[in-house]
Amino acid sequence: MTKKLLPERTIERLSEYRRTLLRKLSEGITHIHSHSLASMHGITAVQVRRDLMLIGFSSDNKKGYNVSELIDFIGKILDSDNVVGVAIVGMGKLASAITSYFNGKRSMMRIVAAFDNDPDKIGKEIASIPVYSIDSFSKECERLGVKIALLTLPAKALDGIRDVIDNSPIKGILNFTSKPFTPAEGSNVYVEDYDIITLLEKVAYFTKDDNLS
Amino acid sequence: MTKKLLPERTIERLSEYRRTLLRKLSEGITHIHSHSLASMHGITAVQVRRDLMLIGFSSDNKKGYNVSELIDFIGKILDSDNVVGVAIVGMGKLASAITSYFNGKRSMMRIVAAFDNDPDKIGKEIASIPVYSIDSFSKECERLGVKIALLTLPAKALDGIRDVIDNSPIKGILNFTSKPFTPAEGSNVYVEDYDIITLLEKVAYFTKDDNLS
Numbered sequence: 341m342t343k344k345l346l347p348e349r350t351i352e353r354l355s356e357y358r359r360t361l362l363r364k365l366s367e368g369i370t371h372i373h374s375h376s377l378a379s380m381h382g383i384t385a386v387q388v389r390r391d392l393m394l395i396g397f398s399s400d401n402k403k404g405y406n407v408s409e410l411i412d413f414i415g416k417i418l419d420s421d422n423v424v425g426v427a428i429v430g431m432g433k434l435a436s437a438i439t440s441y442f443n444g445k446r447s448m449m450r451i452v453a454a455f456d457n458d459p460d461k462i463g464k465e466i467a468s469i470p471v472y473s474i475d476s477f478s479k480e481c482e483r484l485g486v487k488i489a490l491l492t493l494p495a496k497a498l499d500g501i502r503d504v505i506d507n508s509p510i511k512g513i514l515n516f517t518s519k520p521f522t523p524a525e526g527s528n529v530y531v532e533d534y535d536i537i538t539l540l541e542k543v544a545y546f547t548k549d550d551n552l553s
Numbered sequence: 554m555t556k557k558l559l560p561e562r563t564i565e566r567l568s569e570y571r572r573t574l575l576r577k578l579s580e581g582i583t584h585i586h587s588h589s590l591a592s593m594h595g596i597t598a599v600q601v602r603r604d605l606m607l608i609g610f611s612s613d614n615k616k617g618y619n620v621s622e623l624i625d626f627i628g629k630i631l632d633s634d635n636v637v638g639v640a641i642v643g644m645g646k647l648a649s650a651i652t653s654y655f656n657g658k659r660s661m662m663r664i665v666a667a668f669d670n671d672p673d674k675i676g677k678e679i680a681s682i683p684v685y686s687i688d689s690f691s692k693e694c695e696r697l698g699v700k701i702a703l704l705t706l707p708a709k710a711l712d713g714i715r716d717v718i719d720n721s722p723i724k725g726i727l728n729f730t731s732k733p734f735t736p737a738e739g740s741n742v743y744v745e746d747y748d749i750i751t752l753l754e755k756v757a758y759f760t761k762d763d764n765l766s
Contacts, residue, residue: 345759348759351759352752355751355754355755356748356751359731360732363732381733382733382735417758418754418758420757420761426753433649433650433653433654434651436650437646437647438650438749441646441749442749449754449757488756488760511760512757512759512760514753514756520593520594520595522595530759530760532752532755534752535569536654536655537572537655538565539565539745540639540655540662540701540727541564541568541631542561542564542565542568543701543727543743544632544701546558546743547700547701547724547725547743
């Protein structure tokens, strides 16, 4: 059976709702109305209700959504049944910061291995994860069951990594370099480009003096 | 005179085109066709031409766009006339990685100051930038002419920073915490939320076994 995929923006919002709900639950809140959830995310209540309708979640209208039920429900959509292992390609400063930041937070997803071509790093542990040679990328991803990779290598090394990715079990990529990543032709790897400089230039543009009326 | 703002996605692409063009220029390429630029970004040539039409750039159709003219032209749209100073709020690992990553790359934008409430950090230099007390945020931003802030503090500290931002010269925010940042009511600060975990959960969703047909 082929399941219909949810829209990308809905997936993003479900992830965001869950984080808010987990916080509210820890504050002792058991029920929440769509308009409260909406205002915490700066969107409309209609949008929240539409997202939750899409995943088939309904609420007791008087009391609002049951917070812990909704957390579980979103988890069924977003999470895999087992912990998902993630690999880092390029173990520099940014990678190390992302690893520390990330492994402290989520339990269903973990950065489990890093790959680099620097002999000084290979065989060591950095930010508490083992660093392997990029030459053993496919083999280690296979062994560890890793299907998602974060690219934190220099942009100029992206082209060289395309075939390595193509010949590996990787199915999803989060690209932190300053260049878009184009997967090998015919591959159906899902790519999300995540470029800090583009976003910062965007903020700068929208805050330029001559753009403020 | 109030200028009409360009669409957000166009701004993002202009920033991306420029980086590609700078690389091509360094490789000795002087002219480039819209379809080449398009294929490097995984979009259509029509999209590229529409973006450049929006900013009023036209080309000699036979030879393609003049690379160095186009770089200058995009710079006039995106860049300020002077170097733009950027402040970091929360000088942890992620902030330090972003600073090193960023200050190595762009000349028209620089991270010039960091703010923290940790007495062990205040008064020191971290990643080559001075760390000030968050209590002097507005004063230092004023002195340094800083109008853009990157938020890299813990998500739970976001609420406490709202008034600090509101009472400062800050006009644009790039928020790296796991929680959306809502500016104080009535303020017209431009906010871009940039959340790593949401994006990673999105990649994970689109690469889940039962979502791959």
